[in-house]
Amino acid sequence: MADQENNKKGQIWAFSITGVLVLVSLMYYQANVYYMYLIAYIWFGFAYGMMLQYGRFCFASASRDLFAAGVPRMAVGILVALIFFSLIQATLAATDMSTFHPAPFGIHTLIAGMIFGVGMVLSGGCASGSLYKVGEGNGTSFLAAFFGLCIGQAIFVDVKWFNFLIPQKWVDSALAKGLPAEYMTSSFDTYLAGYIWDQPTLQLSHTKLMSDALPGAAKFFIADSLLNAVIPAAVILVVIYAFYIRKGFLKKRAKAKGGATTGFGDELAGMWNMITASKRTTLMGVLIGIVAGLHIFVMKGMQIKFGVSNFGELLTRMGHTSDVSIRGTVFDPGYWYITSQEGQLGAWILEKFGWNMHDNIFFGINNGLPEPWRNPALWMSFGIIFGAMVMARLNNEFKFKLPKGELIAWGLIGGLLMGWGSRPALGCNIGAFFIRVAGGDPSGWLYGAGMVFGAFAGVKFFNWWSERKMAKEMEAF
Amino acid sequence: MAMKFEKTGEGAYLLDVCGYVCPHPQIYCKKSLEKMNEGDVVEMVLDNPSSVETIAQMCDQVGHEILDRKTEGGKIYLKIKKG
Numbered sequence: 001m002a003d004q005e006n007n008k009k010g011q012i013w014a015f016s017i018t019g020v021l022v023l024v025s026l027m028y029y030q031a032n033v034y035y036m037y038l039i040a041y042i043w044f045g046f047a048y049g050m051m052l053q054y055g056r057f058c059f060a061s062a063s064r065d066l067f068a069a070g071v072p073r074m075a076v077g078i079l080v081a082l083i084f085f086s087l088i089q090a091t092l093a094a095t096d097m098s099t100f101h102p103a104p105f106g107i108h109t110l111i112a113g114m115i116f117g118v119g120m121v122l123s124g125g126c127a128s129g130s131l132y133k134v135g136e137g138n139g140t141s142f143l144a145a146f147f148g149l150c151i152g153q154a155i156f157v158d159v160k161w162f163n164f165l166i167p168q169k170w171v172d173s174a175l176a177k178g179l180p181a182e183y184m185t186s187s188f189d190t191y192l193a194g195y196i197w198d199q200p201t202l203q204l205s206h207t208k209l210m211s212d213a214l215p216g217a218a219k220f221f222i223a224d225s226l227l228n229a230v231i232p233a234a235v236i237l238v239v240i241y242a243f244y245i246r247k248g249f250l251k252k253r254a255k256a257k258g259g260a261t262t263g264f265g266d267e268l269a270g271m272w273n274m275i276t277a278s279k280r281t282t283l284m285g286v287l288i289g290i291v292a293g294l295h296i297f298v299m300k301g302m303q304i305k306f307g308v309s310n311f312g313e314l315l316t317r318m319g320h321t322s323d324v325s326i327r328g329t330v331f332d333p334g335y336w337y338i339t340s341q342e343g344q345l346g347a348w349i350l351e352k353f354g355w356n357m358h359d360n361i362f363f364g365i366n367n368g369l370p371e372p373w374r375n376p377a378l379w380m381s382f383g384i385i386f387g388a389m390v391m392a393r394l395n396n397e398f399k400f401k402l403p404k405g406e407l408i409a410w411g412l413i414g415g416l417l418m419g420w421g422s423r424p425a426l427g428c429n430i431g432a433f434f435i436r437v438a439g440g441d442p443s444g445w446l447y448g449a450g451m452v453f454g455a456f457a458g459v460k461f462f463n464w465w466s467e468r469k470m471a472k473e474m475e476a477f
Numbered sequence: 478m479a480m481k482f483e484k485t486g487e488g489a490y491l492l493d494v495c496g497y498v499c500p501h502p503q504i505y506c507k508k509s510l511e512k513m514n515e516g517d518v519v520e521m522v523l524d525n526p527s528s529v530e531t532i533a534q535m536c537d538q539v540g541h542e543i544l545d546r547k548t549e550g551g552k553i554y555l556k557i558k559k560g
Contacts, residue, residue, distance in 0.1 A: 056527040061499060069503045069535045124498040133498070136526070140498050248538050277534055397526045399551035404496055405479070459500070466504045473482040474512065 006396050013393040017386050021046065034314040037302045038376045044295045045383020046390075048336060049132055051291065053388035053397075055284025058129030059429035060120035063455035068462070072240045073278040078434070079233040080275065080285035081292075086229035086438040088293025093205065093224065093439075094217035097300045099334025102206075102441035104199035109425045109432065113447040116421030116428060117454020121462065123148065123414025124407075127338035127428035130415070131381055135388025139403040140411040148415020149339055149422075154346030156420050157362040158355070162187035170194030183326075183364045188423065192361050196426070204228050204440045224440025232437075232445065237271070245274045292336045292434075299334040311376045312368055323370035331367035331377050337431040338384075339422040340367060341377035348372055362423075421454075482509055490519040495552060502528035503535065506557075510541060513559045518544065521555040529553055536560075 025042060028035035051057065055077060062074040092098040103109070120126040123144035125133050130149070133141035166187055174184065174194030183189065204210055204223035214222055249270040254260055275282055303309055312329040315321075324330055331340045347357035347369055358364045372378055392398040403411050422428040425447050427436070433451065436444030481493040482505070492509045494502045502523045509519055523529070529546075532555065536543055540560035547554050 056530045058499070058527065061527070061531065064500050065503060065531045068500050069507050069531055070538065071503075071531045071534045073531060073534050121500065124500065133527070138498055138525075245538065248540070252540075277537070278530055281530065392526075396548065396551075399524055401496060401498070401524065407496070407498065462500060462504055466501070466508055469480060470482060470505070470508050470512070473480070477484050 003396075010393040010396050010398070013398070014390040017390050017393070021383075021386060032318055034306060034318060037299075037306065037311050037314060038374070038379055040298050040302055041376045041380040042383045044291070044298070044336070045380035046387035047291050047383075048128070048288070048380075049135055049384035049387020049389070050391045051284045051288050051387075052128060052132040052384065053135060053391040054395075055281045055288070057281065057284050057288065058132075059126035059433070059451070060124070060129050060455070063117070063452045064121050064459055066240070066244065067456055067459040070244050072244050072274060073281050075240055076237065076275055077278070077281035077285035079237055080282055081289040082233050082434065082438055083230050084286055084289025085292045085434070086225040086289075086440075087221075088290060089296070089438045089440075090220040090225035092293065092296055092300070093220040097297055098439075099296050099300050099303070100435065100439035102201040102203040102439065103426055103432065103436060103443050104196050105202045105441075105443045105446075106195075106199045108195070108199075109443045109446040110450040112421050112423070112425035113432070113450020114421070114454040114457075115417050115450075116425075116447075117451035117456075118458045119144075119148070119414045119417025119419075119421055119454070120429070120451070121414070121455050121458025122410045123418060124410065127342075127418060127422065128336075128384065128430055130418075131338065131384045132388035135385040135390075135398075136392045137389075137398050137400040139401050140407045143403055143408065143411035144415030144418065145342065146415075147412055148417070148419040149342035150346035150419075151349065152346070152416040153339065153343035153419035153423060154350055154357060156423050157188040157343065158186050158347070158357055158360050160185070160187055163190075166190050166194070173198055179361070179365070180326075182359055183361055185359045189361045191424065202442055204442070206440075220440070225438075228440045228442060228445075229438050237275075241271050241274050246270055249273055292438075296335045303334070315370065315374060320370070320374060323368055323374055325363070325365050325368040327365060329366070329368060330370050330375070333377060333431065335435055336380075337377060337427070337435070338381060339419070339428040339431065341375060341381055343419070343423070344369055344375055345372055345378055480505055485520075488514065488517040490517065492519050492521045494521070494523045494525075496524065498525050499527050499531075503531045506532050507535065510539075510557065510559050515559055518556060518558050521557060522552055523555070524552050526553065529555070532557075 025039045028039055062078050065071040066075055125141050130141040130145045134145055170190055174190045177193050204227055205219040210219050210223040253266055308314055310329045311332040312324040315323045316328055347363055351357050363369045425432040432447040433444050483491045485491050494505050502525050542558040542560055544558055545556035
């Protein structure tokens with residue numbers, strides 16, 4: 001009886017949240033047809049949120065659960081998503097419908113990934129994972145998202161605290177770019193103009209070797225998808241199987257068969273068993289990969305329809321010139337992306353307290369600082385939270401959990417490390433890893449490797465921490 | 478907030494990690510099982526849905542048996558027998 005009542009309550013909540021979002025979308029459309037662009041972000045965010053929550057899809061748990069519990073569920077889910085997404089990315093690139101752009105390649109990606117990796121383990125979720133967990137009512141994730149990704153990130157790009165890390169040649173290189181002095185105020189500005197902008201970008205299909213060897217659309221499928229994403233993902237799946245699953249699976253299979261298991265068929269069965277061990281995660285991996293590709297297709301379609309390459313141009317047409325950067329742009333990735341928009345929200349809040357956030361490259365020149373209700377990528381993040389909330393409500397899994405005790409510290413420290421680890425690489429687990437790898441940019445793997453190293457360190461720390469607490473509890477036995 | 482790991486009888490334990498988020502429930506579950514003997518049973522209480530999926534797969538891989546699993550009032554109750 002109580003269960004039925006809870007189910008009904010959950011359904012009412014789910015329909016109400018969805019209804020409000022439908023209403024908001026209609027209001028935007030009524031205000032101006034250009035907001036179709038923003039509405040697309042809302043609903044793709046909503047879809048991501050539902051899928052992330054249903055599949056318990058969190059990049060943090062991919063390496064963390066592997067090291068902490070020997071469970072490859074999430075690593076498998078992500079690699080499956082990556083394979084599907086890369087194939088769709090290649091199709092879009094081949095038909096000139098992709099919004100993907102590679103990132104500057106360098107060691108900074110690996111270092112930033114490591115910082116982010118430690119942060120995501122401490123806070124209990126990656127950037128997208130923290131958002132969907134906010135939708136489940138998780139207060140620790142809210143701390144990480146709000147104070148780390150929003151406020152922490154905004155502060156990071158606007159302070160001079162890190163000047164001691166900046167070599168003179170970066171300063172010289174930044175000055176040589178001749179940027180307006182009023183936008184060159186922070187350590188991050190010098191890092192961007194003096195180092196990042198000097199780094200090469202790499203997309204396999206655009207290299208001379210691949211362009212010459214693979215004329216036409218084949219280069220997108222073979223170089224970007226097969227070589228950069230599918231084969232490495234398949235190799236990692238085999239390695240995970242060999243190290244974490246094989247021994248236990250073959251032992252169980254031998255017991256069931258009543259004899260030795262040495263055939264290739266047994267190994268294939270073991271791989272398949274690993275991939276399907278968590279059906280909901282793997283299924284969501286497939287769906288997320290497809291939806292992320294569809295998202296790119298839709299955003300490119302919007303850009304073609306309105307004749308723009310950035311939502312900032314539409315904001316300018318609507319007269320919202322204070323929203324955009326001096327280049328007339330706002331942050332508009334054109335695909336699934338987390339973190340930059342949270343930084344924008346943090347900066348918007350800090351400006352209300354008198355902090356000038358327009359005097360830096362990140363907001364002033366590159367991404368603008370739109371009002372939150374006109375920020376397309378931020379609406380995607382809100383969509384993720386609401387989509388996850390709807391799914392959690394439908395499954396009676398929503399519960400307000402205020403962060404207490406040590407979790408407050410882990411949420412804050414982890415969130416800050418995620419915020420500070422995503423900026424130097426210009427992205428997080430989604431933008432710097434998932435999107436880049438699928439798009440044929442090898443720097444995505446560098447960020448991914450960094451995340452794995454960072455996660456390993458984070459798990460080591462938590463193992464030590466929990467061992468101490470367990471020993472204390474067991475004193476009473 | 479504190480986790481609880483108590484011996485409730487001969488070969489019976491209680492692990493309460495309510496309030497904890499990932500990765501704490503799965504780490505404490507793994508460590509509790511490591512400290513128990515084969516055949517011992519631990520009743521685990523948690524309220525972090527994401528951890529359950531990981532714990533279920535961990536038990537399956539290692540050979541522990543989930544004897545009972547229920548959700549009441551936002552809390553998840555797992556009864557796990559060490560294999």
